[in-house]
Amino acid sequence: MLTFVLRRCALLVVVLFGVSLLTFAVAHLAPGDPARLIAGPQASAEAVAHVRRDLGLDAPLWRQYALYAGRLARLDLGQSNVSGKPVLREIAARAPASLELMGSGLILALALGTPLGVWAALKRGGLADRGVGALAVAGAAMPAFWLGLMLILLFYRELAWFPASGRFTGAPPPAVTGLMTLDALLAGDPRAFETACAHLALPTLSIALLDLGLVARLVRNQMLGVLDAEYIRTARATGLPEGRVIVDHALRNALSPMITVVAASLATMLYGSVSVETVFGWPGAGQYVVESIFSMDFPVIMGFAVVTSAVYVVVNLLADLLYAAVDPRVRARGV
Incomplete structure (x- = not known):
């Protein structure tokens, strides 16, 4: 188990190093001059x-990257060119709103997707199965x-059930806690x-x-592998009700790989929340980075990319470790 953990941690360092290189390169290839933006359009060339x-910004690129990597190692994402405040503090102040949104979305996706997957x-091969496949696509x-x-048009404009932003x-x-509910x-x-x-x-x-759709499809595939197992046929042969066979025996064993599904869903929501927060005026980290893109606030853009990538990698690392803890076959393979 220790070898497995060390290998995963080493991969984590490599991935974060690659993320730092990529964000640094993208920031320097993007059009615009952050120095001009900070100084103002009327500033002189000397200013x-x-x-x-x-x-x-006048130092060689290798030195700029060395300074950037050194700050990242100290958890220093720099300061916003617009507000002048530390980027990490700005993101952290908006993180609870994003976490509340993503957590609620994940719970709802699992609550609806799991029974849909079992049903499929x-x-x-039936209509329900094909419907779940179409939903996933x-x-x-x-x-x-x-x-x-579309949700705003239906539930706010037409039905007036919920607020739009x-x-x-x-x-x-x-x-x-920062979580409004x-x-x-x-x-x-x-x-x-209620509000x-x-x-x-x-x-x-x-x-x-x-x-x-993704959750439902993955649950469906896991259930198909379990329903053909010998112990399921044995449970049915003993006369157990079909509901108990499905819930107590089939579903319980099919849900162990859902650890990976949850990690993948969190990663998807992490990036998808940027668009959703912008559409609904949700004051989270996603909306903040969109505003920073329009104002060409490169430290915020780079900091957000680093933070989200680090969260993505750490969540998948924790999922791998948890999966290895519940499944000895993963530890034995060491992959």
């Missing part, structure tokens, strides 16, 4: 040169921003909880629908 020198497996192909706009209306509950519960304010849930509903549904 722009002074800003460029202060930022270290039990109706293998549609979820993979559907743009997140388009889906969000924002995270809360009125005075929010006292911030304890949980803070409302901690404050004992049911009206605030927070209403604002969360459409963005959560948009996030969940993107991964719903």
